[in-house]
Amino acid sequence: MLTMQELTKTYRTELVQTHALSNFNLQVEEGDFVAVTGPSGSGKTTFLNIAGLLETFDQGTYNLDGENVRGLSDKARSRLRNEKIGFIFQSFNLIPDLDLFDNVDVPLRYRGFNSAERKRRIERCLELVGLANRMKHLPSQLSGGQQQRVAIARALAGEPRFLLADEPTGNLDSKMAHSVMELLKDINDRGTTIVMVTHDPLLAQQAKRNIYVKDGKVSELPSLTTAAIFTAQAVNAD
Amino acid sequence: MFSYYLRLAYLSIRRNPILSALMVAAIALGIGASMTTITVNYLMSANPIPHKSQQLFYVQVDSWDPNEPAEEPNEPPDQLTWTDATNLMAAQKAPRQAAMASSAAVVEPPDQDAKPFNAGIRLTFSDFFSMFDTPFLYGGPWDAQQDANKEQVVILSRETNDKVFGGENPVGRSLRIAGRQFTVVGVLADWQPVPRFYDVTTGAFHETEELFMPFLLKQALQLPNGGNTSCWKTPEEDSFEGFLRSECVNYQMWVELPDTQTKQDYLTFLTHYVNEQKALGRFPRPLNNRLSDVMQWMENQQVVADDAKVMLWLSLMFLTVCLLNTIGLLLAKFSGKSSEIGLRRAIGASRTALFYQHLVETACIGLAGGIAGLLLALLGLMGISSLYGEFADNLTSLDLNMVVFALLLSLVCSILAGLYPTWRACNIAPASQLKSQ
Amino acid sequence: MQAFSCLEIGPIFRALSRNKVSALLIALQIAVTLCIVVNAVHILLERRAQMARDSGIDEANSFYISSTGFAADFNQQVTIQTDLDAIRALPGVKDAMQINAIPISGGGWSMGLQTQPGTEFDGVGTAVYMVDEHVLQTLDLELIAGQPFQDTDIRWRQGTQRDWPAQTIVTKALAENLFPDAQYQDVVGKTVYINDDEPILIQGIVDKLQAPWVGWNRVENAMLSPEKTLFSTSTYIIRTEPGRLDELMPKVEQLLADSNKGRVVRGMRSMNETRERSYRRDQAMIKVLSTVMITLTLVTALGIVGLASFSVNRRRKQIGTRRALGASQGSILRYFMLENFIISSVGVLLGALLSLGLNVVLVESLGLTRLHWYLLPIGMLALCLVGLLAVLGPAKRAAAISPAMATRTV
DSSP states (O other), rough: OEEEEEEEEEESSSSSSSEEEEEEEEEOOTTOOEEEEEOOOSSSHHHHHHHHTOOSEEEEEETTTTOOOOOOOHHHHHHHHHHHHEEOOOOOOOOOOOOOHHHHHHHHHHTTOHHHHHHHHHHHHHHHHTOOGGTOOGGGGGGHHHHHHHHHHHHHTTSSSEEEEETTTTTTTTHHHHHHHHHHHHHHHHHOOOEESSSSSSHHHTTEEEEETTTEEEEOOOOHHHHHHHHHHHHHHH | HHHHHHHHHHHHHHHHHHHHHHHHHHHHHHHHHHHHHHHHHHHHHSSSTTTTTEEEEEEEOOOOOSOOOOOOTTTTOEEHHHHHHHHHHHHHHHEEEEEEEEEEEEEEEEETTOEEEEEEEEEEEEEEHHTOOOOOOEEEEOOOOHHTTTTEEEEEHHHHHHHHHHTTOOOOOOEEEETTEEEEEEEEOOOOOOTTTTTTTOOOOOOOOSSSEEEHHHHHTTOOOSSSBBOOOOOSSHHHHHHHSSSEEEEEEEEEOOOOHHHHHHHHHHHHHHHHHHHOOOOOOOOOOOOHHHHHHHHHTTOOOOHHHHHHHHHHHHHHHHHHHHHHHHHHHHHHHHHHHHHHHHHHHOHHHHHHHHHHHHHHHHHHHHHHHHHHHHHHHHHHHHGGGGGGGOOOOHHHHHHHHHHHHHHHHHHHHHHHHHHHHHHOOOTTOOOOO | OHHHHHHHHHHHHHHHHHHHHHHHHHHHHHHHHHHHHHHHHHHHHHHHHHTOOOOOGGGHHHHHHEEEOSSSTTHHHHHHHHHHHHHHHTTEEEEEEEESTTTTTSSEEEEEEESSSSTSOOOEEEEEEEEOHHHHHTTOOOOOOOOOGGGOOOEOOOOOOHHHSEEEEEEHHHHHHHTTSSSSHHHHTOEEEETTTEEEEEEEEEEEOOSSSSTTTTOOOEEEEEHHHHHHEEEEEEEEEETTTHHHHHHHHHHHHHTTTEEEEEEEEEEEHHHHHTTHHHHHHHHHHHHHHHHHHHHHHHHHHHHHHHHHHHHHHHHHHHHHTTOOOOHHHHHHHHHHHHHHHHHHHHHHHHHHHHHHHHHHHOOOOOOTTTTTOOOOOOHHHHHHHHHHHHHHHHHOOOGGGGGGGO
8 A cells, every 4th residue: 555665855954954754664554554653853744744745755765555656746646645645634724714514525626526426425424424414514613523523524535545644633632532533443444544643652552553753764663661651651641 | 616716715805804805905996096097098099080090191291481390300380281281182182182170150040049159160171071981960071062162061060950950950951150151961970089180289189070161161251260370481461361372381181092002192292292382482391291190190299198198107006006015915815824725735736726726816806806996997087087177078988998908907917916926825835734833 | 222123123134034025015015106106296296386377467356258240240340349348347347458368278379579680580489468558457467667558559450460569568587588688677678570570669578477378388478469459259358356256257248248249259267267277187187196196105005004914913923922931012013113114114215216217217208307306305204104104003913912822822
């Protein structure tokens, strides 16, 4: 599904060069649910941006669903994002002016479906996240958990093979976080590949597979003790 | 997709009503101001007879003072002497030709109760009407024979006919003008060329005359001089005839020359004529004959007022300021939407798609500004019209061309103004805006 | 304050350089606005000055009316005498006379006068007024040298007559134009030539009388010719006692219409109206320019308000953080004012150059005069002030942002 080999990404400012990713290797199989954890500045977000084709990389190869994405035009990348990838963000990123229906509609518009097909998909996705009865509400009229559900519905509307989630529960309380997590697992069970970036080891444990990023590289899985320390910290933070 | 963009534009405008209103207002003011002055300039520089303006030529010959030209640098006088006007007419060297003069006389309506009034007269030849395609309501022009016989025939303007004959068909009826009996042969339908190109010597935007009658009646009835009379030499005798024979210019002449050959022939004829006159002791200046077509003549006579040009320049700069303003406001507006743009990019909108989306939004604002600007232009033209009074009567109407032009102008301006902000907005990296602050 | 400003300017410049385009747009707007305003004010002042010129006659209490005879038995000469006697006898009429052209009305007669006879000499252009011995009283002229016309000086001029009376009274301006080296008093008694070689004796000088054409560069040149005219149309100019014009205008019109049915009485107009008509274009230009200037300044000010508001809104959190870190309200206010002042300064400097450029174009293509130097600094100062005023509102709102904003998300 997703293969990254020897990926390197460097940010340059006038004074410093930061290696966000260096010799990054990762393989994600179809149907997998991968949680990516790591400390701040480890390159998690860069990885996610590159995986989601939001950013380009300097060296290495990246195959998405069998297609080498290196050197693709903006238009081709946009199309790939639209068709194969769904995004879920920590801060939901719903468009405040649009109601739920229209928010979920956004990726479908760019896909070019006809209006009947769009309507069918939007209704089905909102049904799936349990918000079918609030289609005409504006995002501001919903709770955070509901907003994230809308965002998930939006991500699913295009029936992507591959879902990228960036701290999907970061802005939610634990109860809502739990229900969102259940929803993601449910989606994964239906066959959608999910890669989730999080700093929360408890959340990560619910995924099928965990990887740990440090200094722009995939490290060995952290020892259980490390995980335990993370857990302890997370508990303390609450 | 277009209707989707329209809906997005609507939502976006609604989200920033003040900013959007400011932009619409700025474009409207700019368009309003420039359309007002563009309309005035457009009408001033309009081609009054587009279908044949290149076949009609104003005739000038240099009969002026040997010591100085009629106007620097070496311009021939802008009118003809009686001698030249009548000689050139008598020669009949053009397919159509009409010399003319302006005059005035008292008209005594047949109705005893109606008060006599002073009326402006255009003295001319029968070709005038066919050359200039004047529309007739009743009757038609007099003929060349009547010109030659100095018959007392008259053509009335529609207004004059309304005033004297209550708008009825007066053809064949008799009317007392300048103390003589005239026979009405025709009534013109509404006819007001803008500019009134056939005689611009006293101002280019006057009304057409109330009466038209054969040119040679000037001599027969000793009708007074209208317009401008300029002399470089005192008439040699104290009489009406003496004045007509003098070197004073007060007459205009147009010829219709359908192709370059006839034009060339006419120029040759003019040269021949002037040389003949030189032999008689007239035309002391070097040969300097001119044939100017309608638009050349309007240019030569500087029909577009300097004030109108100044206003045009200032209003175009005004429009520039309004556009700069719009660019700034659009930049502000679009940069406020950067997170939405980032999201749309992430979800799969290509740059092109976003570019169109924002262009549609700008165009909507531009169109709204254009429509508001048209209303302002109407207001501006009403203002100009009330400020200038009768000087601007024929110069302050918006025609369909101008309406379309105004809308196009506002559309083009707003899209131009929108290009840079849109381009900047679409270049937002999709990843940059998705993290919460 | 001074030290404080110096501390602040650095960061402001750096912030501006990150927002180059917005700042540049405002500066450009200010520049073009200044360019238009300065040139418009210049044109406006020039027109004002032109309109303020005195025609020399008692405009407030004068009017004129024309009569055109058409009846077969119409006797022009008798009619004129009868009319004038009747008008002068009306109570409230100060004086009246026949005249061939009306000052500042737009239509009249001009001739050239030369100090030596002969076709090879150039004449000085002048307006010609054909008047009788009532001229000084009717037109409210002051004879500052020489002798007035006597009734015996006045002749009748036929429609096509070419020769001129043997004497004239000229305006001081014309006298000085004819004899640039002489005192105007000494011009009395000199002979000038009309129609190349016809001598005319200058018998008097009047203080001031404008020609009919207000746009003419020799508008102060006028000569009075002692004659009444027998042209087809005869025009009378009437001067009333102060304040009686409105009452007398219809009376005179009625009088003329009733006294002789063989003519058309027309074209009655007060001098005030004539002035208004003659300067209508200038008046209109002044109003148009004023409107343009005001709206333009408003547009620019609104643009500044819009952009400043936007930049304040975008920086709400940053401003809150600054406040939380100890910035006073005053320093936030000063920050925005100073930022605007820097942009405005760049704008007006650019604008000053543009103004001079546009003026050069206007001078060369449309014959306007050069800009008065003092308009530039005044305009620059005024626009800077407008900029500061415009930014005051948003800056105040910025200053009012609560330091608590720093801890808020979004």
